[in-house]
Amino acid sequence: MLRHLDIRDMLIIDRLELAFQPGLNVLTGETGAGKSILLDSLGFVLGWRGRADLVRTGAVQGEVVAEFDLPDGHPALAVLQEAGLPATDELILRRINTPEGRKTAWVNDRRVSGEVLRALSDVLVELHGQQDDKGLLDPKNHREMLDEFGGLHRLRADVATAWTTKRTAAKALSVAEQRLAAMREEEDFLRHAVAELTKLAPEPGEEAELDAKRRLMQAAEKMREDLAQAIAALGVNGAEGAMSDASRWLDGVVEHAEGRLELPMAALERALVELGEAQAGIASFAERLEFDPSELEMAEERLFALRGLARKHNVLADDLAGLAETLGDRLAALDGGEAEIAGLMRARDAANATYAEAAEKLTAARATAALKLDKAMGAELAPLKMDRAVFETRRDEAPAGPDGTDTITFTVATNPGAPSGPLNRIASGGELSRFLLALKVCLTSGQTGLTMIFDEIDRGVGGATADAVGRRLAALAEGGQVLVVTHSPQVAALGAHHWRVAKSVEKGVTFSRVDPLSDAERVDEVARMVAGDTITEAARDAARELLKR
Template identity: 70%
Template structure:
């Protein structure tokens, strides 16, 4: 529970230190005295988002410190442990706001973020402001209120997960269908192109090899006859080889009588015969190499031109035709596989939709059960608030499917017997709204241990016996914990266990606000002021004493 609040240089507060107690703590004072500043300051140290201009005029910075009791098992301990912050029986929060808007926070003397402060605040304080009924009137928030009451976080998380899974499945199916559709648009082209490429079946490097072979055959056609003539001249019946052979035979017969003069010529002719034989053999091989079938040249040219034409058609290099064919085959394979993928993804989407339908149905069933409990609990709370004949009903109707299920939730009331039920904002008056709000908030927070509940003018719009009933309900709630009430109702103020008065003073042109704890005699005068106004009469004091006496 909240034990104390220390405020320095915030708005019209220069320095203020308050100590709070268990039970019902009441803050009263004239309108504009600064009661809301206390709540603004408390919200600031708790990390709540609020007004930006909090620093007192002329001050370099404003500072707020709040300290809380933190018994064993308090949920704030888990937040501290997760954030790596010191955990003790006392929790001290401090936050500074400089004049230029920079904010710095500490938890147990360790720096921390505003987000950690907000997480801690959810376990420490529940604030019900004087305009909270606007949230109660907004049906868009009723579903979240019901879920909070029913403790349906797990079911709602499961529903959100199922909704997300359904969305992912639908997105994956749409993408797959789009891919298949895009490929199907060029299916005819793909199949024709692949068939054409498969029929030609070009290979890397083939175009260059065909070109070399073509040029070789074209050249052979031109020189083969010349090579044959040269071969015939060298090796035919009238060729050089025959002539050289005859010359050697003639010289061989004359060599014995030439006394060695013919040996050198004969040796040269022998060498020439060997060289001539090699030349003749080479020419024979060359003639064989230059031999070709004329139809081969025609076929080579046809294939070479077909490869080049196909490369131009598809705007690729001839050597890339085989790879291009593989690419087109891959697209066709993707088309065939895509159809199977689409079927599988449709099945996945069907499963995801069924899972979401189940999760949403489970959430609807849990909401219906929680609605019954909430209606019963609110009805129980309304009786001591002088609304025992009012009927509070939580209506659940089908709504558009979404991450939080398929339900629309609306709180309806019937304030008089036999009157039709309707929306809060059309049926309930201002005072009735305050009491409905009080009853609903009590139901929502009754299971939260260690929570300080703050009510800012929750009793507005009511008076007399009804205000007394509101005060007694607040007092009963405070008996089990701690409640702070900002009030203008003397009936509520009289039921407080601890009473503070907020005062505003002007000194040397400077306005400041202070908070004064009131002992019993001073409480009489304060409640008398609340009853009668600025002029306190003995009759008002008597009425105040009667209220305090209970």
């Protein structure tokens, strides 16, 4: 609820402080007195896009501060939390503008963007007039309005979720089908390559091992000759025999050497042991060089096969095993593609069925809500002297989407037998005001914490009709807050709180001011609205009668 509005240096307002109240707040005044400037200033602090030249001539900057009370659970609290702003029961909006058009805004002393202000504005204030600022006349908004009226949030959410699931399932199927089609284009290659790799069965490190084995076998014949000579040189006819002879010769003299030969004898024994190990190692290696000549041919053939297949697939020979696994997986995916497609088709069909069921439930609920709204509008139009008019919520088929399969249009027929059509094409100015007021009363039933502003919505009506409009506005304000800019004395007289907007010229400068009116001042203001510039006693009597209601 809007509590205070402080305006400084905006157009013809130098300083203005207003303390609004719950209920019906009425603002009256001569045409051009500044009522629109007041609304422009409120729209400015709420982030609405409007005229740019708002700063008063000669002022350094213009400033507007608006204070709101937020009851528990007010939607603005969620907006504040999402924006990371302090969320309390008091909300203070402040925005300044320079003559150059630079704008800066704060919410509870925190710097914010215009987007945050507009998000708060959507749940704080609703401005409405014959120009339909909130889109009541735009059929694009009627579906959401009907859903709000019918409390269909859960059903809408179910449809939106089902639509997302439906789209996701369709996309998954499309991607799988495209992937399968691409794999089918290389099916011959995959089958041939996998068969070739499977037959060869390459292993990591196999190339290096085969290459070493081949080189060893290629050098084996010459190596065997050298090894035989080495074995002979180390054997009994060579080093081993000579060392054994030397050992026997030393045994014959060691007892007369008085210990001087112990170390040489020990060294000789160790040498014989080392010589034996050398002979054994050489003999073992020589045995490895004994192989079937066909082994070399087989090793060379496999090595050439590995290297040829690696060149064919443009990979290293050691990577052939990994390639075989990758191509095998792709072939398995190809072979299992039909089963995958079948499963995705079932998922798509299930998602389509779920969406269709959710959309049908929403359509049925909308039909029920439409009848309820039409009945409520009929009850609202009668007191507004439009009991012969017919309001109808029309539902037509629409392409499936996240909001269902319906288009909703609010239509009217102003007289029996007359064709129905969209509000803004059928109704005249005065009729349109009353239709929109009735629609607003129906659509906002049960809403709390929203300040509604009606800018001359009573234009074009008078007498008993204006009185009926005022009474509907007063009823709408019960338990909430409504601000009405009006030229109708019948509407002004029904206000719980009354302000007069006036313009004055001081030292050649025009200023606009807004004054709260006492009971006596209200009589004169309503009398002015009845009689014009010259207020007669008869006009005052008429004003007193209006204010008694």
